[in-house]
Amino acid sequence: MKTFLLKPLCVVASLLFASFTYSQTVTVSKCNMNGWHALKNNGSNDAFLDLDPNSAPGAPGSGRLKVGKNGDTYASFTTGNNYKQSLLSSITELKYSTFVQQNGGKNLAPFISLDVDYDGDAASEDTWIFEPASQSTPVVLNTWQTWNALSGKWYSAKGLLRSGPGAKATTLAALIQAKPSSRLLNAHTIKFMAGTKKNTWEDFDGNIDNVIIGVSNQSTTFDLVCNNSGAPTIVCPAAVMANTQGFCGADITIAAPTASDACGNPITAITSVRSDGAPLTASYPKGETTITWTATDGSGATISCTQTITVVDNEVPVITCPALASNERNTDPGVCSYTIIGTEMDAQASDNCGATLTYELTGATTGSGRSTLAGVVLNKGTTTITWSATDGTNTPVTCHFDITVIDNQPPVFSEISATPNILWSPNHKMVDVYLDYTVTDNCGGLIVPEIFMISSDEDENGLGDGNTEADWEIVDAHHVRLRAERSGLGDGRVYTIKIRAQDDGGLAAYGTVTVSVPHDQSSPAQETSLEVVYAPNPSSNSFILSVNSANTTDKVSITVSNSAGNVVYRNTNFAAGETINFGSSFPKGTYYAEIKQAGKTKHVTLLKI
Numbered sequence: 001m002k003t004f005l006l007k008p009l010c011v012v013a014s015l016l017f018a019s020f021t022y023s024q025t026v027t028v029s030k031c032n033m034n035g036w037h038a039l040k041n042n043g044s045n046d047a048f049l050d051l052d053p054n055s056a057p058g059a060p061g062s063g064r065l066k067v068g069k070n071g072d073t074y075a076s077f078t079t080g081n082n083y084k085q086s087l088l089s090s091i092t093e094l095k096y097s098t099f100v101q102q103n104g105g106k107n108l109a110p111f112i113s114l115d116v117d118y119d120g121d122a123a124s125e126d127t128w129i130f131e132p133a134s135q136s137t138p139v140v141l142n143t144w145q146t147w148n149a150l151s152g153k154w155y156s157a158k159g160l161l162r163s164g165p166g167a168k169a170t171t172l173a174a175l176i177q178a179k180p181s182s183r184l185l186n187a188h189t190i191k192f193m194a195g196t197k198k199n200t201w202e203d204f205d206g207n208i209d210n211v212i213i214g215v216s217n218q219s220t221t222f223d224l225v226c227n228n229s230g231a232p233t234i235v236c237p238a239a240v241m242a243n244t245q246g247f248c249g250a251d252i253t254i255a256a257p258t259a260s261d262a263c264g265n266p267i268t269a270i271t272s273v274r275s276d277g278a279p280l281t282a283s284y285p286k287g288e289t290t291i292t293w294t295a296t297d298g299s300g301a302t303i304s305c306t307q308t309i310t311v312v313d314n315e316v317p318v319i320t321c322p323a324l325a326s327n328e329r330n331t332d333p334g335v336c337s338y339t340i341i342g343t344e345m346d347a348q349a350s351d352n353c354g355a356t357l358t359y360e361l362t363g364a365t366t367g368s369g370r371s372t373l374a375g376v377v378l379n380k381g382t383t384t385i386t387w388s389a390t391d392g393t394n395t396p397v398t399c400h401f402d403i404t405v406i407d408n409q410p411p412v413f414s415e416i417s418a419t420p421n422i423l424w425s426p427n428h429k430m431v432d433v434y435l436d437y438t439v440t441d442n443c444g445g446l447i448v449p450e451i452f453m454i455s456s457d458e459d460e461n462g463l464g465d466g467n468t469e470a471d472w473e474i475v476d477a478h479h480v481r482l483r484a485e486r487s488g489l490g491d492g493r494v495y496t497i498k499i500r501a502q503d504d505g506g507l508a509a510y511g512t513v514t515v516s517v518p519h520d521q522s523s524p525a526q527e528t529s530l531e532v533v534y535a536p537n538p539s540s541n542s543f544i545l546s547v548n549s550a551n552t553t554d555k556v557s558i559t560v561s562n563s564a565g566n567v568v569y570r571n572t573n574f575a576a577g578e579t580i581n582f583g584s585s586f587p588k589g590t591y592y593a594e595i596k597q598a599g600k601t602k603h604v605t606l607l608k609i
Contacts (some may be wrong), residue, residue, distance in 0.1 A: 088116065088182045090173075091150065109133075112149050115185040124185050127157040134169040212321040234270075234295040236305035242284070243314045248353035250311045257305060259295035265362040269296040286313045286353055286393075317351035317389040321399035330408045330609065331380060336443035338378045338405045345373045347399060360386045364405065380405045380443055408538075408609055410590055411441040411501040413511030418497065423484035423517045430473065430481045433453035433515055437478075446504045451541035453498035455601045458487050471495075473609040486517040493517040498603055502609045508563055508590055510605045530600040534593075538607035542584035547595060547602075554598040560606070561592050583608060 111129040117123060130149040133140050139145070153169035161178055163170045176182060235258045242250040259267045272280045275290040322345055327469040329338040349355040358370045359444040364381030373385070382404045390396040416437040423431050441447050453470040471483040472495065486493035499511040532550040547556045556576055560569035560583075568591065570580050576597065583591070583606065 007157070008391045033123050047088050057202075088114070088172075089176050089180060089183055094339050112147075116179070117180065120181065120183065122185070125158070126160060126179075127159060128154050128160075128172065128175055129165075130154050130172075131165060131169070134166050149428035192263075199397060206413070207420075214519075226338070231303040232259055232295050232297040233266060233331065234259040234303045234305050235295060236293055239308040239310070241310045241312065243312050244286060244352055244489075246315070246352055247283070248313065249285045251283050252309060252311075254280055254291065254307075254309075257293045257295070257307075261297045265299055266287040268298050270294070271296075284309050284311050288313050306416065313353050313393040315352045315391075316394045317349050317355040317395045317397050319347055319349045319355075319357075319387060319389040319399050321387060321401050323346050324401070324403075326407055327402055329378070330406055331442060333409070333588050336380045336407060338403075340373045340376045340378065342374050342551050343372060345385060345403065346371075347389070349387075349397075351389070351391045353391045353393070355389040355391050356583065358388050359548055360388070366572045378403055378405050380407050383472040407443050407503070407505050407507065407606070408588065409442045409603075409608075410507035410509040411447050411503050412440050413499065413509055414438045414440070416499065416511045416513045417514045418515050421513075421515050423482060423515060426484050426486050426517050428483060428485045431484050432475075433479045433480050433482050433497075435480070435497065435499065435513060437499060437511055437513075439509065441501075441503045442517070443503065443505070449499060449501040451477055451480060451497060452500045453497045453603065454480065454482075455603075456491045456493060457496075457600055458490060459599055467589050482515055483605045486519060488519075490519065492519040496603075502563075506563060507606075510592070510603070512603070517604070530597055530602050532595050532602045532604055534604060534606070539583065540609050543606055544579060544580050544581050545595075546579040547563055547574075547576050547597065549597055549600075551598055552576055553602075555598045556595060557597075559594045561594075563590050563592075 032557050068421060106163050107449040111132070114128045115124040116126045116128055118125040125597075126580055130147070132147060134153040134155070135147070137147075138190040142462055150172060151197055152172075154172045154175060155163035155169045156175060157166055160175055161170050163166065163175070200457045237255045237257055238253070240252055242252055244250055253271075259270055261267065271294045273292045273294075274280060274282075275292075276285065280291070287310070289311075291309065291311045292304055293307060294302055294304045324345070347357060347359075349357050356370065359368060359373060361367045361376075361378075361383055363383045364379045365377070367376070369376070382402050384400055386398055386400040388396045388398045400452055414437070416435070419434050419436065420431070421433075423433075435451070439447055451474045454474065456471065471485060473481040475481060477499070480497060482495050493516065495515040495517075497513050497515065499513070501506040502513075532545065533548065537543065545558070549556070552575070553575050556578075557572040558570070558580070559567055560572075561567050568586065571580060571582070574580055586608045588608050591608065593604045593606055595602040595604070
């Protein structure tokens with residue numbers, strides 16, 4: 001048997017696709033007996049293609065190559081899947097170079113074959129083949145020869161357009177026009193046919209011998225150009241939910257998305273834009289913030305996705321009611337209520353997201369409002385003030401306290417008069433005297449007036465007055481009977497009538513009216529001078545009192561009683577012009593003082609607050 005050895009055959013291929021592209025340059029190792037692609041006969045008409053030596057760039061793995069008298073022989077290599085599923089209509093350049101060292105005919109030059117997917121199911125429906133044998137340019141031996149496969153002749157292994165090897169070849173453009181949706185599954189850059197018989201390898205005596213296929217003895221490079229007509233892919237990080245962290249937001253570490261390109265095109269940039277315009281590393285406010293992530297590949301194509309950051313406020317407000325020195329207030333002058341001054345009854349609230357304060361009044365006063373109680377009018381009695389603080393997210397928190405408004409104002413007398421107010425003649429008879437007056441109270445209600453005291457600046461049975469007793473009689477609150485009598489030794493007699501009016505709270509007011517019995521008709525009666533000076537009134541501490549009198553000989557006495565008639569203070573030995581201090585221990589309330597000196601009497605009302 002004659003043995004015929006094929007010398008090394010080396011190939012450089014380049015595929016260029018339309019749209020924006022990404023180029024990958026691969027350096028192929030030097031060709032030798034243990035080169036990248038070694039095809040050897042195993043003695044039983046089967047040969048194996050080693051696609052995975054250490055020096056093979058991007059080889060996907062080993063594949064079986066069957067050779068025989070009746071079979072096609074393929075030696076295919078790929079550098080990855082960068083060009084898979086590209087539309088064949090997008091190919092703009094398809095060239096490859098050969099270096100044929102064996103003088104055996106044009107069929108020794110490598111072919112280009114493309115596995116084609118017609119219907120998009122990722123399965124090959126046909127193989128389109130470029131063969132130098134069908135080209136007008138002959139195969140040149142012992143030199144590098146470049147084939148422009150895009151403009152050369154092709155045929156379909158399945159006979160598309162009735163094409164076939166050699167004279168039946170057509171153009172790649174015609175095949176694409178017949179199947180415009182065709183996509184590339186794989187590209188085989190080496191296909192061999194040998195011998196004088198179609199589809200066989202054989203030597204001069206018809207036997208198959210060892211065949212060695214390798215690359216050139218010099219380093220060579222080729223480019224694979226990927227058709228990347230779409231955008232890269234991006235996967236956003238998962239949505240984040242966090243609680244506030246002592247302020248109205250949270251500090252959150254954000255993970256970056258993952259991005260890739262189907263063609264191995266590098267991702268040149270990943271950018272982020274927050275919906276609130278803040279930097280990515282800034283604190284995230286309460287509520288929902290979105291982050292739009294955008295990935296850009298080396299061709300300028302972009303794709304975006306959105307991540308949601310939700311911050312929940314789980315921190316309740318803190319509320320503090322005011323610390324009042326007293327929970328009692330007196331009614332304002334002339335009215336039966338108290339008007340809150342400034343912020344004295346306002347609560348304070350704090351919250352990481354801010355709190356709104358509202359109040360509700362129940363009891364003696366009802367109502368509601370927000371922020372402040374300044375200027376709010378509280379009615380007499382006890383009002384419960386409840387403050388609430390809410391941050392709009394969590395359950396409101398509350399505090400409350402009671403305020404009691406006390407009526408400390410007695411009724412007021414006005415327009416007091418007596419008819420008649422002069423008794424004449426002094427005939428020692430009892431005369432009916434009628435009192436007219438008006439009494440009002442700041443809180444209204446039931447007011448009970450009474451005449452509780454009648455006094456005279458002359459003794460009831462004094463010298464020169466006829467030696468009679470029981471000089472006055474109280475009939476009712478508007479009617480008294482007075483004796484028309486005076487001492488012939490004096491300057492006339494003055495009756496002092498004290499009127500008291502008490503409201504339903506027990507506060508009493510006093511009024512005074514006088515009726516005189518003159519010494520004679522030419523000279524009206526004059527009340528002996530006894531002036532009482534006292535201050536302050538009302539007083540929150542003690543009262544200071546002094547008596548001015550022309551009588552500097554007789555001692556002055558004072559008796560103070562409370563509204564129940566009980567004596568709470570007495571001093572019977574102080575002189576006119578002397579100042580006394582009393583009442584610091586008196587409870588709040590109304591007190592009645594009677595001041596006497598040598599038969600002369602004065603009454604004053606004192607108010608302790």
